[in-house]
Amino acid sequence: MKIELNRNSRTSLVQQIYENLSDRIRSGILNEEECLPSIREMSKNLEVSFLTVVKAYDLLEQNNLVKRVQGKGTFVKSHSIKCEKSKNTGSPYKWQLSIQDYLPRTHFDTHYNSSDHSLQFSLAAIAPSLLPNRYLENEIHIMLEKNPLILSEYGPIQGDLDLRIAMKRILKKQKINVSQKDILVTNGTQQGIDLAARTFIGPGDVVIAEAPTYPAALDIFRSRGASILPVPIDKNGIRTDILIKLCETKNPKLIYTIPNFHNPTGIVLSNDRRKQLLTIAQEFQIIIIEDDPWSEIYYNEKPPNPIKSLDTKGNVIYLKGLSKTLIPGCRIGLLTADGTIFNRLVSSKMNADLGSPLLTQKALYPLFQSKRMEDHIKKLRTALKIRRDLVIKLLKKHMPEGVEWIEPKGGLNIWISIPEKWDTKQLLLECQKKNLSFLPGFVCFCGEPETNHLRLSFSYLNDNVLETGIIELCRILKEFLSVTPPENSRLIL
Structure with a gap:
């Protein structure tokens, strides 16, 4: 694991170490239950004081990203979003952990590609049936x-x-x-x-x-x-x-x-x-x-x-x-x-x-x-506007109170915000049980993310599946918001 520190930055070394590790954890580069380097080892590798690393690890723990086990070390906590990457325990590839990489975050790969879900609202792409x-x-x-x-x-x-x-x-x-x-x-x-x-x-x-x-x-x-x-x-x-x-x-x-x-x-x-x-x-x-x-x-x-x-x-x-x-x-x-x-x-x-x-x-x-391109774009605008209007109509009818969204005047996405004390990472877990996916909003932020948003892409599913999926999302969300959120579901900012 390679962490680049800028010692001339106005951002403290503690914050730089914390942000680098938190990015790796949230994006799934560091697997669940993976042990972080010891404080002494991290201090030596980064050429920073022991106390600097202690403070960075404290921030990780306060933000519910790691857990400390007395006498054993500091471990990545279970992610809210399950990652497809295999665990390293017992793996013949365990030796690879000793090779340094330069990937601080890969949210795009981990959370964007959800092609295994039949109700796929995570992919900002156009349905193949609408393309020439x-x-x-x-x-x-x-x-x-x-x-x-x-x-x-x-x-x-x-x-x-x-x-x-x-x-x-x-x-x-x-x-x-x-x-x-x-x-x-x-x-x-x-x-x-x-x-x-x-x-x-x-x-x-x-x-x-x-x-x-x-x-x-x-x-x-x-x-x-x-x-x-x-x-x-x-x-x-x-x-x-x-x-x-x-x-x-x-x-x-x-x-x-x-x-x-x-x-x-x-x-x-x-x-x-x-x-x-x-x-x-x-x-x-x-x-x-x-x-x-x-x-x-x-x-x-x-x-x-x-x-x-x-x-x-x-x-x-x-x-x-x-x-x-x-x-x-x-x-x-x-x-x-x-x-x-x-x-x-x-x-x-x-x-x-x-x-x-x-x-x-x-x-x-x-x-x-050819003129065909211009004609195609005009037809595409009409088809996507129909889908956008359908989704907005369904959201107005079925969304529970307290949920807000921005009605887009173009593009493929709708940005939805739920009340701040709830977390769309947890909501996504519930949706995945029903083969429904969306892009959790926290991946769209750098540093400390806002976790009560989601991006819903309406362009990939056909009209019948689109309606089924929106109604199902609203149903799951209504049930989700009816339960008091756990105290540790929100990040400490």
Whole structure:
């Protein structure tokens, strides 16, 4: 176990050790009942005082993450969310524990992938029946008949030129005027976040993220050794009044934001806040990662143009997901940036994989060229709006008193909050007994999480199963809230 400590940080060493270990415990990297290193061993390895480790372990115990057994050591307590990873007791792989890793948290893998549950509300993906699978299948056959040698070709590092030209036209509709030379094809926006992080973030660098936010992004930033500072959001998006105070005192290097139909809350960053955010980034010379997974999935009015459309000084790295609304299996996204920032990101892409697969790029190109893509998106908006409206109707009818939610104007998710003294990690255990899953909200926070939220994705199930699942969730939740929560179910903040 490798813990990186920043001795120049304003965050105390006690807090750094605690946060690193608590992230590993909550995300399941450290298994249930696993013994932590002894205080003396941890003190020696980290070159900190014995008392510093004692205080960090005390915080873990106070927050109900570990238990101490007199004469035996400190052990990870049973997780609220069961992890599929095997126990190490009696395992032939026990020797692997001696190998250091650099994974402080992997919430995305542990809590996002719940494909074994028939009532799956955890996956922010679109039902396969709503995607143009047959059309793309035919296009792939046609392409391979015309050019069978494509399977033996490497594509350009930046991506297929024809596809980048088509992407340029898409960006132009959003008032982002760039050349195809300034576009990088990525394996989805997930790779775009990773490329930006591995290029510009190292141990001790400060990253600002919305609270809550996309958990896999937090995993990536933490894996780079970053100190992540959360900024709360309100109905208009990230609180720029709080953001500017942090920028004045913490010297952040990067701001990660999801302005359109924010994941997980569905909130849209107002146009005024977009301008304020960009002004702050320009004033303090900060990079913005603008993550745009599904701005085209709007149910009322189209969201404001991207922050990148206002960017005149090259502060914004813009990421656009394309495969989620078309064909997730192709994993296609785009990245655009300016100046040397873009050049360095291209170098990172080369180091990562030498370029995205050419086959999938060529397969998607005809769709970008035709009117069929625009027609597909329009039909998709209609279908998803029907599902969103159905879920909201069912929530209003069946949800118990005291439960609140944000009605999204686009995107795939609904953010639900239950009374604060209850914990959605415990609720998920009850739901899993009925083959129902959702994303517990605590994974969307860095540091000390809020544990009374959940993200419900309504886009993956068909209408009949969707209705059954929502009614069942409301029933379980009503029963859950009728029982007094255990005193130790809440974290000590």
